[in-house]
Amino acid sequence: MVEVRLDAVSKVFARSGDPAVDEVDLTIRDGEFFTLLGPSGCGKTTTLRMVAGFYFPSSGRIFFGSDDVTRQAPNKRDTGMVFQNYALFPHLSVAQNVGYGLKTRKVRGTEAKRRIDEALEQVHLSGYGARRIDQLSGGQQQRVALARALVIRPRTLLLDEPLSNLDAKLREETRLEIRRIQREAGTTSVYVTHDQAEAMAMSDRIAVMNGGTVQQVGAPEEIYRRPANRFVATFIGRSNVLSLPVVGAGPEQVEVAGPDGVTLRAAAPEAHGLSESATALVSVRPEHVRLTGLDAAGSLSATVVETEFTGMSTHVTVDLAGTPLHVAAVQLPAGLTTGDTVGVVLPPEHLWVVRP
């Protein structure tokens, strides 16, 4: 149980010139469940593997508490890793897999047996100890991998997309389980995923990554409500981002000129640095845009381009003064079809200025 700190960590793989991970600074608090979230290829795995010690950073330092582990061998780091493909030893039984790390730590005999049983019980696999790995389902294998990483009581738990090989329903059940077990153990955990729903549901804090750099670090709600830049806004929940001219700027808010000569007020980060006649990027989430009649107060007129019924809501794409705008509507104005003109309301409390 320890704080993990990455200090300007970069990784350049020999052949390609671009760094896979570029000057990443992160502090993962003691006992925290911390997620690296980002699209495929953004450097999440590389970052995690540097924490595990499978890659050494090209520059920068990594600390576990006050220990500098930057160049320490992976077998000396005392981390527990859950691999994407589980990496269970196919020639060992379930119990032997779980006991592997105990053996390397010279925990033997009844103590080892007790801890293996305990770990298996924790992942609801009591009685499966003698099974061979190929006699388990994907979900069970996943839990063995988790038990194997936890039984050694590692300083940090590292998980690389551990749920990506499970089907949707099992994924949701398992993420709750992982979180429950992690809370009980209180282990500092770094979790890698490209699935934002998973990250939102599980994490204490999230680092959103893109192109090898960290875009934003924050609690799920903060990242959702206050995305730092266009990338985070569109990656999390597919926000609409409108480029609008600034007509008035104050601390923590700006006024922009919308279509139809309407002035819109949007919240902005403290040091937004925008002044009159600059262009602001205003984000608004599809679920916050309201469709109304044309006569409603403060409504802008738009043309319906496409509607798609998804069950819980209907996704409507409208054309707002030449810009496509995505709307998730729970209830549609009766008889709405493609080509209709509708009123669109952008509620000021949900408008937020993001950086480019």
Add this chain to the structure above:
Amino acid sequence: MGGPAVSVRTEPDAVTSAETPAAASARRLRSGAVTGSRWFPYILVLPLALVLWGYIVQPMLATFSESVAENAGDNYAGFFTAGGVARQSLINSILISVASVVLCGVVGVAMAFLLRRFQFPGRGLIEAIILVPAALPPLIGAISFQLLYSETGILPRALQQLFGTEEPVLAVSGIAGVLVVHTFTMYPFFYLAASAALRGLDPSIEEAAYNLGASRLRVWRTVLLPMLTPAMVSGALLVFMTSLASYTAPLLFGVDQTMTMQIYINRTNGDMPLASTYASVLGVVSILFLLAMRWYEGRRSYRSLSKGVASHRREVTNPLGRWLAMLGSLAGVAVLLAPVATIALVAFSRDGSWTTQVIPSEYTAENFRTIFAEPRAFEPILNSVTISAVATAGIIVVGVLIAYAVRRLRFVGRSLLDIGVMLAWALPGTVVAINLIAAFSTGNAFSFGQVLVATFWIMPLAYFVRFLPMVFRSTSAALAQIDPALEEAARNLGASWPRAFLTVTVRLVLPGVVAGALLAFVHGVGEFVASVLIYTSQTEPISVAINNSMYRFEMGTAAAYGMLQVVLIFVVMLVSGRLENGRSSRSAREATQWAG
């Protein structure tokens, strides 16, 4: 050497692993849907079963009855009396085989690790030529090692001159010589198996062990070695079987007391019952190993559960390491290419000009002119090509049909058919020859009442038995990759069974069949082990001509014949590589493995 047609088995799991995608439909197809007739399979299978019985199983039984016909007690008692030749031969054969397994295991696994796990200057070149020594035809391969490393060999004499000593330096002879030949020609069994296992090994499993705190040594002991065990066990079984069947190496290095040599010696002395006794014992041991291998393969192997994560080769970075690696690579290349280079060099030497010099002193292209222009010298070439072509024709027909029956039809005794072919593969060439002599020294139903011994026909028959498994295997592997639904689609569109079979299935397996057939043909052209027991002066094949030239000290002529075989095998390797393009170049690899 002298052994089973090992080539077809270099990747024991290739067939089974290729099976999966089409397996379900294959099951559907076997249930008789193809032809609509429940009896159809038997009409096809009966003649095939008769062929296997008549030319493989029945001859084996004939050998056994020959061995017990008169004073059986004495014949077999020899294996149990201390100090006897029989007992000593069995012990020697087993000891040589065990030593070969150990040596090949060390060399093969080390090479696999080196080439799979490290990046160093020269790695690519070594990997490209690593199978060259094993690709040589059995006799010419053994001769090249003799010319290189024996007391009269190039290396010991060169060292002798270099150091000015009385005696050749580092010369190998006797059993040591046999072991050198075995190591160079059989380590690919371990190399290929270990290399494939390492490639299939998911690197994250190793990482998981490090993550859990294991040291490098512990990862080796608890993860890598256990996961490589299946590969090493099948490599060991193959090397053991092949060494046991080895005939040319003991022949050239004069180790008389081995099983294969005793068969040869007793047959040559006219003691057919005793030769049959040795052949029976060797045959039974080989079959036991075959069964052991089938049993072991039936168990699961630790294939990686996941794919796509490339393991990275560790770059050798420190300058001293790079220099050493470079020197090592150069030495490796020299050692790997030396046998072929020696044969090529000697092929251009004047007969009789090489006596005590390090390398021959006079060079000429005369030898090649002789073997092509002189009718008597050209005859062995003609014989080999004719015999091999006749045998290959039969192999294609029977091999393809058996493969089709085993893979695609459902009938009682399917696995017996499979085992029949495997038997042909497991029997040493020497034993195959003795079996045919025992069975066809009088006429029987399968020879249409004719005596075959000392006729032309016993030659292609022996080649047929020895190399049938090659076409069977390659066809079988090709069939496994074709979804039977394709044939069903043709049927659905109105094609009759023969038409569907010809236009779809045959067309698609053709590259596999051709690759297997080419392989069988070149193995026929290089065949020595069985031929030497059954040839007559009219049917003398190339390898026997080489052997006889060596006895007359006409090394240039012998090597010139050898070069023909060598060129042919490398051409075929290239062609089959092309044929199998897209798939792994499995035939090419198989072609590199000779039945010595």
